[in-house]
Amino acid sequence: MSTSEKSGYHHGDLRAALLSTAMEMLEGGEPFSLRAVARRAGVSPTAPYRHFKDRDALESALAVEGFRDLLADLDDERGLPASLPDLAEFAVAYVAFALRRPALFRVMFGKPCDDADDERVKAADALHELLADALDRVFPHADATALASAGWGLAHGLACLYLDGKMHATSDEEVAARVRGAFLAITSVGS
Amino acid sequence: MSTSEKSGYHHGDLRAALLSTAMEMLEGGEPFSLRAVARRAGVSPTAPYRHFKDRDALESALAVEGFRDLLADLDDERGLPASLPDLAEFAVAYVAFALRRPALFRVMFGKPCDDADDERVKAADALHELLADALDRVFPHADATALASAGWGLAHGLACLYLDGKMHATSDEEVAARVRGAFLAITSVGS
């Protein structure tokens, strides 16, 4: 059976199917609801409850996927950063991810993750660690924690502000340039 | 009549009443809905539609209030910043606002403001200008635009990350200290 359907009462791999159609709907811009996902998956409106406690649980699962993808984006793209301009590119990639997958990004960050030990928190922490490592590598003698917070905060803030239309740019390239500019400007202020 | 009720068919100042009870509910942590607000205001479920085109319009009105309050918080507190530490306190105040009024903050920033010329956009722009002015004053010879983006981005990013539980702190004081630390760390990296 593995991933395919099974023609009958039982679906075979509903959980995965729900996740993927939910992701499709989310990224497709359709307002995603448990019922809609079920409908799309060809299953009864309440079937998803066998696999997800509630709507939030589905969203969390999507968010986890998102964190994995973001992490992959960040360290695939160019290995670990070794210089300040590398860090700026990190920020650029972060913002680019947010703009490329806006709905997912909102699901990942839009609400507090209350569940202290769920996968989602772990995924976010992995991100934090990656950033701290990177910063520590570039500025080994500085306060790595504070710098990592600043770096993440800056990237995240710009991502949110562009995403929500509080800052404006006409193209992705312009966004990238502005993010780079902001990053370099604030890091060269003390010199 | 002015602000009070009028005992009868017509309410007198429903719009204001709706706004204030909506704000109360929002800040009170109750999930706010048009119907609930109407109920709370002692009026029929669809009465709000006479004053707000739809749910989003009410939310936008709340957001505008939020922007006004945030702006007041920022420049009331200590006049315009004249030094780098002053700017750090700006960021601290920004994050403090977000943590003090989380639901409002989410309404203000949680979704794109599509309406190009509504009050909400103007309010956000006012915020942007305030920041640009401040940065320009502290670093007159630098690229004020890039710096303003960076400053806002940093403050906003930290606000979101703390708000959504992606960064952790045990008290408001600790948050303030960490924001200050992040701000000072990243601005002293180039020296």
Add this chain to the structure above:
DNA sequence: ACACTATGTTTACGGTGCTAACACAGCATA
């Protein structure tokens, strides 16, 4: 006095998340 306009009400529709009770299928064990 009369129409007009603003404001509030009633009714209705389709959508939502979620629960409870039921139906079907596969597996384990006797």
Add this chain to the structure above:
DNA sequence: TATGCTGTGTTAGCACCGTAAACATAGTGT
């Protein structure tokens, strides 16, 4: 092979939501 347990899906039904259409009421200007 028969029995029943467990996992998975279905149906029915609840309370709520946003929104539109038709109606009712009052105050305002002519």
